[in-house]
Amino acid sequence: MALNGLASIAERCYKITQSYLEIKEPPTAIIAETQDAIKLTKKYLLQEIFDRWSPLGREISLSYNGGKDCQVLLLIYLACLHEYCSQNMPGQPLPVKRLNAVFIDQAETFTTLEQFVEETKERYSLSLYESERGTNKNISMAQAFDKYLTDNPETKAIVVGIRHTDPFAQHLKPIQRTDDGWPDFLRLQPILHWKLAQVWSFLLYSGEPICGIYSVGFTSLGDISHTLPNSHLRISNSPSLRFQWEIEHSFSGDQTVHCSALCGDDVHLQNHEYLPGWYLVDDTLERCGRNKR
Ligand code: FMN
Numbered sequence: 001m002a003l004n005g006l007a008s009i010a011e012r013c014y015k016i017t018q019s020y021l022e023i024k025e026p027p028t029a030i031i032a033e034t035q036d037a038i039k040l041t042k043k044y045l046l047q048e049i050f051d052r053w054s055p056l057g058r059e060i061s062l063s064y065n066g067g068k069d070c071q072v073l074l075l076i077y078l079a080c081l082h083e084y085c086s087q088n089m090p091g092q093p094l095p096v097k098r099l100n101a102v103f104i105d106q107a108e109t110f111t112t113l114e115q116f117v118e119e120t121k122e123r124y125s126l127s128l129y130e131s132e133r134g135t136n137k138n139i140s141m142a143q144a145f146d147k148y149l150t151d152n153p154e155t156k157a158i159v160v161g162i163r164h165t166d167p168f169a170q171h172l173k174p175i176q177r178t179d180d181g182w183p184d185f186l187r188l189q190p191i192l193h194w195k196l197a198q199v200w201s202f203l204l205y206s207g208e209p210i211c212g213i214y215s216v217g218f219t220s221l222g223d224i225s226h227t228l229p230n231s232h233l234r235i236s237n238s239p240s241l242r243f244q245w246e247i248e249h250s251f252s253g254d255q256t257v258h259c260s261a262l263c264g265d266d267v268h269l270q271n272h273e274y275l276p277g278w279y280l281v282d283d284t285l286e287r288c289g290r291n292k293r
Contacts, residue, residue, distance in 0.1 A: 003094075004094055005097070005125045006081075006094055006096060006098060006099065007082075007094040009123065009124055009125055010079070010085075010094070011082050012078075013078035014079040014082035015251070016075060016079070016206045016207075016251045017042075017076060018079075020038065020205055020206075021035055021038060023035070023249075027245045028242070030201050030243075031245070031246070033195070033197075033198055034197075034198040034202050037191075037193060037194050037198045038202065040190075040193060041073070041190045041193075041194075042079070042080055042083075044175075044188075046080050046083060046084060049157075049159075049175070049188050049190065050080065050084050052157075053157050055077075055081050055084055055099075056085075056094075056095055056096055057154075058100055058154040058155070059156040060100065060157050060158070060188070061100040061102050061129075061152065061158050061159070062074060062077065062100065062101040062102070062126070062158070063158050063159060063160045063161065064101045064102070064103055064117070064126060065105055065221075066113050066116045066211050066221075067221050068199050068200070068203055068210065068211070068214065068277075069161035069191065069194070069199060070161035071120070071203065071211075072161065072191060072194070072199050072202055072203055073159065073190065074124055075206055076190075076191075077099075078099075078124065098125045098126060099124070099125060099127065100126075100127055100129075100152070100155070101121070101128045101129070102145075102148055102152075102158065103117060103129070103130045103131065104141055104144045104145055104148065105131065106139065106140070106141055107222060107223035107224070107226075108223060108224045108225065109221070109223075109224060110213050110221065110224055110227075110266050111265060112212045112213050112261070112262050112263050112266040113213055113221055115261075115263050115264075116211040116212065116260045119209070120209070123209070129148055129152065131144045131147075142182045142183065145182065145183050145185075149185065155185065156185060156186060157185060157187070157188050158185060159188045159189075159190070160187050160189050162189050162192065163191060163192055163193075163194050163195075163199075163283075164192050164193065165195070165196070165283040167287070172187075173192075174188070174189050174190055174192060175188055176189070195281075195283055196219075196281055197281040200242075200243055200277075200278040200281070201242075201243055201246055203278075204243045204246040204247055204250065204278060205243075205246040206250070206251055206252075207250035207251045207252025207253070207254070207256075208252075208258065209258040209259070209260055210257070210258065210259055210260070211260055212259040212260040212262045212266075213262075213266065213269070214259065214277035215257075215259040215262075215276045216229065216262065216269045216270060216271055216274060216276070217233045217234075217271065217273070217274025217275065217276065217277065217289075218289055219233070219277040219285075219288070219289055220286050226290060227289055227290055227291070228289045228290075228291065229269075229289055230277070230285065230286075230288045230289040231288060232285045232288055233274045233276075233277070233279055233280055234273055235273060235274065239275055241278075242279075257276070257278070259276075
């Protein structure tokens with residue numbers, strides 16, 4: 001039986017995840033810690049989230065903006081979708097073709113990031129709702145989600161790739177309602193416990209394409225006019241690569257980091273001063289490229 005696009009990428013993500021979990025005698029502490037982080041995220045998804053909201057219906061949506069954190073979460077979500085289907089409907093074709101996803105960003109983003117989102121929404125079979133960006137800054141993120149929920153009233157819960165080390169995220173829980181002032185829905189946050197190094201370790205091992213903006217010294221992708229390369233990645237600071245093993249043994253087998261091409265005005269970001277984003281592993285320095293407004 002030929003697999004539909006979603007079934008086939010879900011199976012690939014399952015193989016990537018399994019293969020990472022099966023790295024024997026992990027060569028670095030980061031890999032061992034990332035294996036534990038993946039196991040906990042899988043537990044949240046398979047035992048707590050998919051039990052309450054079927055991943056095959058329209059109740060769950062994924063917040064996806066092409067950044068590294070939500071990509072890691074998407075890979076593990078797809079792996080769990082494959083596992084869920086193998087357990088609950090073995091041998092049957094997947095009844096959905098695309099996953100509901102939403103990209104709300106009031107900021108003006110990098111053309112390269114927008115292009116990457118376009119490419120990856122096909123790669124990962126997402127049915128992606130995109131808010132109007134750049135031009136409509138008078139609408140808050142909460143209001144934009146309100147509109148999304150009006151247009152998609154079946155949505156009960158949205159999966160978010162936020163981590164405890166993100167601003168104001170220290171006390172968040174894996175499953176919780178939105179705050180006052182936000183439309184009422186459940187936030188599903190299964191990678192809260194992930195550290196920056198763990199995100200890079202798994203993403204680089206996966207061999208999946210990643211957004212090209214990371215290749216030129218960025219570590220956190222915000223509003224284009226307030227995001228700069230991270231000064232801690234200046235070559236003169238000699239940051240070292242912690243993920244040699246992951247790149248050499250990557251699932252894709254070609255020992256390469258696949259970054260999307262810089263496009264539009266972003267071509268000018270190419271430089272010889274900064275190392276790529278994955279040379280930074282200190283969570284406290286991750287947002288050093290974000291300027292205060
Ligand atoms: N921020 C809040 O203060 N309260 C919320 O209830 C809340 N719910 C959110 C639900 C979703 C689905 C998303 C994507 C974000 C929500 N946020 C909420 C905002 C995030 O906590 C965060 O500030 C925002 O995604 C910006 O992250 P960034 O700085 O990494 O781009």
